Amino acid sequence: MLKKNLLALPVALAVAGVAYAGSGMLPEDALEMQIKKTNSSSYLTQSPQNLMMMPDNPAWEVVEAGEALFKQPRGPKNASLEKCDFGKGPGVLEGAHAELPRYFADTGKVMDLDTRLVHCMKTLQGFTNDDPAIKQKHGSKTDIMKLQAYIGSKSSGMPWNPPMNHPLEKAMRDAGEVMFYRRSATMDFSCATCHTQTGKRIRASVLPSVYDAADWTKAISWPAHRTSHEQVRSSQHRVLECLWQMRYPDIKNGSDASIAMISFWTDAARGEPVIVPDLKR
Amino acid sequence: MFNKTPIAAVAAASLLLIAGGCSATNAGKTEAAKPMAMAAAAPAAPAKVDYTKMSAKDLAEYLIFEAEGYDLKQATQEGTSGRDRLVQDEIQKACSLMKGQEVSDKDREKVMALAAASIKYPEGGIKLGDWKKGRELAWSGFGYRTAHNPDDHSKREAGGNCYNCHQLATDRTGGDIGPSLTGYGKNRGASEDMLKYTYDVIYNPHTYFACTNMPRMGAVGVLNHKQIADIMAYLFDPASPVNK
Numbered sequence: 001m002l003k004k005n006l007l008a009l010p011v012a013l014a015v016a017g018v019a020y021a022g023s024g025m026l027p028e029d030a031l032e033m034q035i036k037k038t039n040s041s042s043y044l045t046q047s048p049q050n051l052m053m054m055p056d057n058p059a060w061e062v063v064e065a066g067e068a069l070f071k072q073p074r075g076p077k078n079a080s081l082e083k084c085d086f087g088k089g090p091g092v093l094e095g096a097h098a099e100l101p102r103y104f105a106d107t108g109k110v111m112d113l114d115t116r117l118v119h120c121m122k123t124l125q126g127f128t129n130d131d132p133a134i135k136q137k138h139g140s141k142t143d144i145m146k147l148q149a150y151i152g153s154k155s156s157g158m159p160w161n162p163p164m165n166h167p168l169e170k171a172m173r174d175a176g177e178v179m180f181y182r183r184s185a186t187m188d189f190s191c192a193t194c195h196t197q198t199g200k201r202i203r204a205s206v207l208p209s210v211y212d213a214a215d216w217t218k219a220i221s222w223p224a225h226r227t228s229h230e231q232v233r234s235s236q237h238r239v240l241e242c243l244w245q246m247r248y249p250d251i252k253n254g255s256d257a258s259i260a261m262i263s264f265w266t267d268a269a270r271g272e273p274v275i276v277p278d279l280k281r
Numbered sequence: 282m283f284n285k286t287p288i289a290a291v292a293a294a295s296l297l298l299i300a301g302g303c304s305a306t307n308a309g310k311t312e313a314a315k316p317m318a319m320a321a322a323a324p325a326a327p328a329k330v331d332y333t334k335m336s337a338k339d340l341a342e343y344l345i346f347e348a349e350g351y352d353l354k355q356a357t358q359e360g361t362s363g364r365d366r367l368v369q370d371e372i373q374k375a376c377s378l379m380k381g382q383e384v385s386d387k388d389r390e391k392v393m394a395l396a397a398a399s400i401k402y403p404e405g406g407i408k409l410g411d412w413k414k415g416r417e418l419a420w421s422g423f424g425y426r427t428a429h430n431p432d433d434h435s436k437r438e439a440g441g442n443c444y445n446c447h448q449l450a451t452d453r454t455g456g457d458i459g460p461s462l463t464g465y466g467k468n469r470g471a472s473e474d475m476l477k478y479t480y481d482v483i484y485n486p487h488t489y490f491a492c493t494n495m496p497r498m499g500a501v502g503v504l505n506h507k508q509i510a511d512i513m514a515y516l517f518d519p520a521s522p523v524n525k
Binding site for chain 1: 337350367444458
């Protein structure tokens with residue numbers, strides 16, 4: 001990584017200026033920018049192997065599969081997802097993930113990438129909850145994961161900017177904040193137990209702090225390929241898995257509780273670049 | 282398991298329902314006055330509530346319990362439910378401190394008193410067990426995880442999770458959310474007071490450190506007396522790698 005990225009760094013920094021104008025940046029370049037910005041934080045640099053593999057991230061195959069799926073007429077209504085509105089207008093994917101979760105007037109709800117995608121698959125394509133296309137949530141082979149990886153990649157390098165104009169967006173973010181600090185279950189853990197100090201470790205793993213936005217953006221940049229799972233994973237999956245370790249019961253996929261948490265954690269990365277698809281342990 | 286009385290749990294649930302009911306756009310006086318009736322109706326037809334009219338705290342509780350954001354019926358290893366895992370006891374409530382918030386003097390006293398009162402000592406006093414067993418218990422992060430992949434306690438006992446947060450012997454990598462305990466017994470000695478202090482901290486660390494991040498391994502029943510004795514041997518035994 002070092003050799004390649006040392007050469008790539010000036011390019012990455014040059015691109016950085018453009019990225020904030022809305023044209024995006026490769027995830028490896030966005031990450032390199034954060035590493036530079038944090039003076040090589042221990043969280044961002046903990047896996048040299050993953051940094052080196054970023055340009056060859058297996059998630060790119062999933063992104064490509066997602067693009068094909070997105071454009072393909074599917075479902076009972078034989079429609080593509082090209083008219084799906086992720087918040088920036090029908091079919092606009094550039095920067096859409098960077099502004100999720102957000103309020104959608106057509107449902108009256110704050111929705112994250114996962115729930116908004118499912119909404120479009122139902123309304124535009126006619127899928128139902130029982131169809132495998134919607135029912136199967138996790139793993140690189142699922143439609144949901146392929147589509148999320150594709151849509152998410154269209155925000156790479158753009159700053160997280162979930163809107164807080166609608167009162168519901170603020171309410172969900174604030175409830176998510178309370179949940180972040182709320183201790184319960186067998187071990188009295190809250191999210192804050194592990195994610196409020198910079199550079200601390202669980203065993204050998206360096207933890208990201210919610211107070212350190214430059215690190216935090218990588219923590220919340222999903223979809224990402226997880227090398228330990230050999231799968232691309234979503235934000236919803238991250239919530240699920242953290243809570244499993246915390247000895248909580250299953251959080252329901254797409255529940256307002258899960259979206260509140262994702263709203264808070266996305267807000268905490270505001271202004272820092274999206275790194276999608278990322279590569280994580 | 283969490284020292285919660287059934288009465289307290291019912292009271293907490295009722296309060297939540299009242300909080301939800303007051304915020305319900307269509308909630309009349311009669312509904313608010315009948316929390317139990319609402320409880321029966323809630324799963325089938327959740328009341329339409331205006332999230333923006335609720336405090337962040339009330340909304341969080343609503344999303345967890347009333348909106349059933351979690352699988353509240355999920356079975357747990359201790360024979361309770363997902364709901365029981367999520368209902369906070371007094372210590373959890375007092376210690377859910379937001380950014381920049383510190384525990385008040387009143388809460389600190391309350392937490393320490395509750396913690397001290399929770400400690401049960403083994404018959405025959407605090408003794409050291411087998412440090413080799415303690416070493417494996419200190420390393421193991423197994424146990425009490427439920428969700429999508431529940432830990433099966435019939436196949437393996439729950440561990441102490443010590444290495445998640447502490448460095449102990451240096452032959453394995455520990456975390457650093459808690460202080461390093463390398464050389465614990467060698468540095469502190471094994472006086473009766475030190476043994477009692479260590480037992481108390483493992484059993485319920487809020488006795489000395491109100492609102493610490495550390496779990497209450499004895500008080501909540503993750504570790505029994507024998508397991509605590511084994512982990513203490515790992516900390517104190519001169520032959521233990523912790524003290525080498």
